[in-house]
Amino acid sequence: MQHRRGALLVALALALTGVFATTLAAPRPAQALTTEKATARPNEDGGDGVIGGMDTRLTWEGTVEPGEEVTSVTLTLPEGSTFDGSTTRITALEGLKRMDVTGEAVPAGSSITVNFDQAIPEGSLLRLEITNMQFPSEGGECVVSGSYVSAGAEHELADSKPIETIANTPLQSIVNWLDDQPWVEAWNSNQFLGMFLKPQLLVTSFSSLAPGWILCLGIVVAAYPFAIALGLLFAMLKISKWRILRAIAVVYINVLRGTPLFLQIYIMFFGLPMLNINIDNNLLGIIVMAINSSAYLAEIFRAGIQSIPQGQYEAASSLGMNYVQTMFTIILPQTVRRVIPTVTSDFITAFKDTSLLSSVGVMELMMFSKNLTTVTGNITPYVAAGIFYLIVTLPLIKVVGIVEENIARSERGSGPRPKRRADVADSAAAQMKEATDAC
Amino acid sequence: MTNMNRRNFVATLGLAGTALLAGCNGSEQPADDAQTTDETPEEASYTLVKEGVLTNVAELGFAPFEYIDEDGVTVGFDVDLSNAIAEKLGLTCEWLPNQAFDTLVPTIAQGGKADISIAGMTIDDTRLEEVDFSDPYLNSNQGIVALAGSGETSETLDAEGVQVACQTGTTGNSWIEENLPNATCVPLADVTAGMMGVSTGLYKAMVIDLPVAQNMIAESFSDLEVVEEIPTGEQYGIAVSYDNPGLKDAINDALAQIEEDGTMDEIKQKWFGTTEV
Numbered sequence: 001m002q003h004r005r006g007a008l009l010v011a012l013a014l015a016l017t018g019v020f021a022t023t024l025a026a027p028r029p030a031q032a033l034t035t036e037k038a039t040a041r042p043n044e045d046g047g048d049g050v051i052g053g054m055d056t057r058l059t060w061e062g063t064v065e066p067g068e069e070v071t072s073v074t075l076t077l078p079e080g081s082t083f084d085g086s087t088t089r090i091t092a093l094e095g096l097k098r099m100d101v102t103g104e105a106v107p108a109g110s111s112i113t114v115n116f117d118q119a120i121p122e123g124s125l126l127r128l129e130i131t132n133m134q135f136p137s138e139g140g141e142c143v144v145s146g147s148y149v150s151a152g153a154e155h156e157l158a159d160s161k162p163i164e165t166i167a168n169t170p171l172q173s174i175v176n177w178l179d180d181q182p183w184v185e186a187w188n189s190n191q192f193l194g195m196f197l198k199p200q201l202l203v204t205s206f207s208s209l210a211p212g213w214i215l216c217l218g219i220v221v222a223a224y225p226f227a228i229a230l231g232l233l234f235a236m237l238k239i240s241k242w243r244i245l246r247a248i249a250v251v252y253i254n255v256l257r258g259t260p261l262f263l264q265i266y267i268m269f270f271g272l273p274m275l276n277i278n279i280d281n282n283l284l285g286i287i288v289m290a291i292n293s294s295a296y297l298a299e300i301f302r303a304g305i306q307s308i309p310q311g312q313y314e315a316a317s318s319l320g321m322n323y324v325q326t327m328f329t330i331i332l333p334q335t336v337r338r339v340i341p342t343v344t345s346d347f348i349t350a351f352k353d354t355s356l357l358s359s360v361g362v363m364e365l366m367m368f369s370k371n372l373t374t375v376t377g378n379i380t381p382y383v384a385a386g387i388f389y390l391i392v393t394l395p396l397i398k399v400v401g402i403v404e405e406n407i408a409r410s411e412r413g414s415g416p417r418p419k420r421r422a423d424v425a426d427s428a429a430a431q432m433k434e435a436t437d438a439c
Numbered sequence: 440m441t442n443m444n445r446r447n448f449v450a451t452l453g454l455a456g457t458a459l460l461a462g463c464n465g466s467e468q469p470a471d472d473a474q475t476t477d478e479t480p481e482e483a484s485y486t487l488v489k490e491g492v493l494t495n496v497a498e499l500g501f502a503p504f505e506y507i508d509e510d511g512v513t514v515g516f517d518v519d520l521s522n523a524i525a526e527k528l529g530l531t532c533e534w535l536p537n538q539a540f541d542t543l544v545p546t547i548a549q550g551g552k553a554d555i556s557i558a559g560m561t562i563d564d565t566r567l568e569e570v571d572f573s574d575p576y577l578n579s580n581q582g583i584v585a586l587a588g589s590g591e592t593s594e595t596l597d598a599e600g601v602q603v604a605c606q607t608g609t610t611g612n613s614w615i616e617e618n619l620p621n622a623t624c625v626p627l628a629d630v631t632a633g634m635m636g637v638s639t640g641l642y643k644a645m646v647i648d649l650p651v652a653q654n655m656i657a658e659s660f661s662d663l664e665v666v667e668e669i670p671t672g673e674q675y676g677i678a679v680s681y682d683n684p685g686l687k688d689a690i691n692d693a694l695a696q697i698e699e700d701g702t703m704d705e706i707k708q709k710w711f712g713t714t715e716v
Contacts, residue, residue, distance in 0.1 A: 039617050048620060057564065059617065089564070091672040096649070097715075098578040098672040125670050131564040191549070273639035281641075359632070361602055361625040361641060374541045374608045374626055377548075377569055 031158060032068035032151075036061040036125070038144040038160035040135070045175055045204040045376075050165045052080075053137025054172070058130045060144055060160065069119035072149040073128065073157070076111035080136030083107035089129040092120050099124065107133075111146065139167035171207055175200045198380045205372060205384030212368035213388045216354045219282065219364070223289035224347060230290065231297025236327075238302050249298065256295030262356050264292055269360040285354070285362045293350045300342045304335040337407065341400045348393050365389070485685030487554055493525040493532050496547070497558035498540040498606075500629040503654045503710045504559040507537075516710040517557045520576065521677075523702050527693035539628050541608030544569050547678045554686060555677050559648060561610045562676040571681045573690045575674030576703075577716060581611050582649035584637055584656065587664040591644055597621050604633035604642040610673055611646035634660050650711070 042048045043056040050056055058077075064070050077083075088105035091098065103116040112130060120126050135142050141162035147154050168176075178184050178200045188194035237249035256264070268288045272279065279287070308331050316326040358367035365385050372381035488494045497505045497517065505515040513534045525532035535553055538546065543556045548569045561579065562572045585591040596603055597619045605611040607626035615624040625642055627633045633645040634655050645652075649668060656663050677694075679687040697703045704714040 041613065041617050042620075048616060087564070093670045093672045096580045096668060096670050096672075098674070125672075127672065129564075195545075195549075269641060270635055270639050273641060278640065359628065361604065361627070361636065363623070367625075370541075370607060371624070371626060374612060377541075377544055377565070379545075 032065050032155060033062045033070050033073070033126070033148045033157060034065060035144070035158045035160050036063055038163055040142075040163050040165070044166075044169065044172060045200065047169075047204075047208060049169070050135065050163065051168055051172055052135040052139045052165045053168060054176075055132045055134060058128075058133050058144070058163075060128045060130075062126050062148075062157075064120050064122050064124050064126060066122045068122050068150050070116070070126065070148050070150050071119045072113060072115045073126070073146065074111055074113040074148065075128065075130075075144055075146040075157075077133075077144060078136055078140075078142050079110055080138065081110040081134060081142065083110070083112040083130060083133045086112065086130050086133040088112070088114055089131070090114065090116070091127040091129070093125045093127070094121075094123065105130070135163070135165040137168065139165045141165070171204060174203055178203065194378075196379050196383050198378055201372070201376060201378055201380035202384055205369065205381045208372065209365055209368045209381065209384055209388055212363060212365035212385075213391075215282065215362070216351065216364045216388075217392065219285050219289055219354050219357070219362075220347070220351045223286045223293065223350070226286075226290040227293035227297055227350070228343075230294035232301055234294065234298035235301035235305060238298065239305060253295045253298050256292060257299070261288075261292050261353050262359065264288055265356055265360055281360070281362050285357045285364075288357075289350055289354060292353070293346060296346050296349075297343065300339050300346065301335065304339040304342075305331055307338060308334055341404045341407070344396055344400045344403070348396050351392055352389060485683050485689060487530070487686075488550075488552065489533070491530055493521065493528065493530045493555065494535060494553045495521055495532060496535040496538055496543055496553035496556050498543065498629070499534075499537040500631060501540075501559050501648075501651055502658065503650065505534075505557075516577075516706060517559060519706045519709065520697070520703075521555070521557045523697050523706065524677075524690055524693045527696055528689055539608075540606055541626075544608075544678060547680050550680050550682060554683070555679050555690070557677045559651070559675055560678055561673040563610060563613075563673070565613075566678070570678045571684070571687050572676035572678055573687055574694055575676050576694055577675040579671075579673050579675055580649040581614055581646055581669040581671050581673075582652040582665040583644050583646050583667040583669065584634065584652045584660075584663050585644040585666045586637065586640075587662055589643075589666065591666050593618065593667055593669075596644055602642045604636055604645040606630055606633065606647060609647065610671065611648065614669065614671070615646050630655060634663065638662055650716075 038058065038060045040050045040059070041057040042050055043054050044051050058075075060075055062073070084107050086105070086107055088103075090101050090103050090105075092101040093099065099121075101116060101118065101120060103114050105112055105114045112133075114128055142165050143162045144160040146157040148157055149155075184199050188198055234249045234252055237245045238253065240246055240249075265288050268284060269281075272284070312330055312334075313326055316330045321329070354362075354364055355366040357364050358370060361367070365388055366382075369381035369385040373379060499505050499507050499513055501515070503515055504517045505513060508514050518532075518534070522532045540558065543558055543560065544566055546552055547556050556570075559579070560566070560572075562575060566572070583591070583593060583596070599621050601619075601622040602625050603615050603619055603622045604625045604627055605615055607628060612624065612626050615622065622643075625633075625636075627636070630645075630647055630651060633642065633647070636642040637645050638660055644666070646669070647655075649665065652665050656665065677690055679690065707714045707716050
């Protein structure tokens with residue numbers, strides 16, 4: 001124990017001398033221009049990374065200290081970056097008030113010098129936004145260093161916090177490859193095709209929309225069992241003998257079916273937190289979808305149950321069954337088959353309706369496409385989202401068709417059941433034949 | 440001068456009847472061509488979606504710049520400014536119905552629906568790729584809005600799992616993406632939805648143009664405050680299509696006149712209570 005404490009003291013002493021040594025060795029010059037921050041605009045299509053070797057925008061901010069003036073700033077990036085072909089926007093602010101400052105930017109390889117037409121006065125915030133510059137293509141942490149001229153003398157600029165950049169991604173390579181293709185250019189030159197079906201954006205949209213699509217599916221798949229249970233409950237209430245139960249069901253179903261889902265989402269998402277009920281956004285999304293669908297399902301189930309002929313109830317009671325037994329063993333099993341197509345249709349609707357959740361910040365498919373559209377000013381991400389919806393809805397629509405066909409066939413009397421008798425007859429005939437052959 | 444006369448002539452015809460107007464439009468094109476040859480290029484005619492009308496498109500939930508008041512009238516700083524511009528150009532001003540902010544630039548770029556978008560829109564490099572801008576007419580900044588007393592700053596907000604709202608396609612939107620890389624940016628269609636979300640705790644904060652934030656807080660969200668002012672010094676401009684350079688020049692001329700004759704100060708005084716904006 002004693003020994004360890006001793007070691008600790010030694011380490012502390014060493015660290016302290018180290019600190020003193022560095023401060024003594026390199027006395028920090030009084031900075032006339034303090035680097036506040038340096039950031040870069042994400043340039044990854046459909047992502048938030050800063051990719052090297054591709055045009056982006058560097059934003060550098062610094063404050064001019066009291067008693068100083070700055071006439072020129074040079075920013076330097078690691079080797080491999082380039083400012084060639086860039087344009088620079090100069091903003092100088094005193095507090096929140098913008099000053100008229102003009103200047104000229106001279107790019108030179110990996111550094112850029114901005115000479116101001118008038119000195120930037122003390123206390124002002126200087127921002128340089130350099131558009132169409134590139135970070136080194138291998139990526140990595142890029143520190144903005146440089147120098148500035150104050151009162152005729154040049155000083156070193158303090159290093160900025162490093163900007164995280166990444167090397168090119170495979171997806172981005174595909175996009176860049178597409179950028180160079182003549183047919184892509186020809187395709188995009190058509191205003192409609194370029195706006196709605198830009199190949200580069202389709203590629204990036206598919207990869208970046210996928211998580212939103214999974215969330216959409218997750219929400220509706222998680223919501224649906226609850227919706228079915230709730231729907232069945234309210235269907236039962238609605239055909240109940242007791243008036244009060246019927247009234248409850250009617251109010252529930254009609255209010256939910258009679259108001260837009262959008263409104264219900266708003267009420268749940270903004271109303272519940274006001275009552276100090278804080279639920280996770282995704283979970284709340286599931287709840288809203290389940291409640292909304294349950295009203296529609298209740299009506300579907302009610303219609304299904306009431307479509308079973310009255311004779312079946314009479315037959316069941318003549319067998320000595322009570323109401324619950326009749327419901328669960330006779331009526332509901334038949335109902336299930338009848339309502340499958342309508343329930344599937346409702347599932348499709350519910351799946352599409354999850355898009356409304358984007359308005360309250362659930363990170364689902366439309367939210368991702370909206371983000372992409374914002375960044376690119378192009379409608380293609382929405383089209384990509386449409387394709388994602390179709391991946392789910394088209395097979396389901398097909399399923400509905402098949403099930404409907406089967407039901408129609410069995411109700412016409414040409415379903416699988418009557419066949420069995422024919423099978424029996426056939427096999428009997430075959431046996432007869434065998435017998436006669438044997439003779 | 441001939442320009443004005445011609446326009447008045449067209450207006451009179453327009454009043455006279457649609458049949459006459461249609462006939463006039465038919466003969467419009469050659470007249471325009473003739474004009475471009477015998478007048479200076481700055482005076483060159485521009486095309487308008489609707490003859491005699493400066494058609495405007497904006498997101499009308501951006502008080503005090505453009506919003507719909509209790510009487511259902513579109514009002515605001517930008518509205519007064521565009522009326523003043525239209526007046527200088529001898530036109531009347533019309534506003535299209537409310538449209539989401541992120542659709543404004545594509546609308547102007549594609550043309551055919553609106554001539555200009557004056558919507559508290561910052562002149563910014565990405566937008567300049569799509570549309571042209573007039574000279575800047577107002578300076579602005581961004582602000583971070585959070586619950587009063589929450590003590591949020593741009594440092595505390597830059598964390599995993601923190602949702603920060605903004606209006607889709609605004610400079611606040613790109614500010615979050617660039618400056619709060621760890622937070623989740625939630626772009627919303629309108630400012631009110633974002634403010635409401637911050638107020639109820641759905642989002643931690645919202646980043647929006649400072650004048651709008653201050654107005655919203657003063658008008659309806661007393662539980663919120665601007666926790667951090669972001670000095671961006673951005674400048675609002677009027678978006679015009681690149682296919683319509685004549686209109687941009689005409690608007691710049693009108694803006695210069697409005698600055699000069701004090702109309703701009705009047706409008707600023709009316710909406711901000713000060714001319715120091």
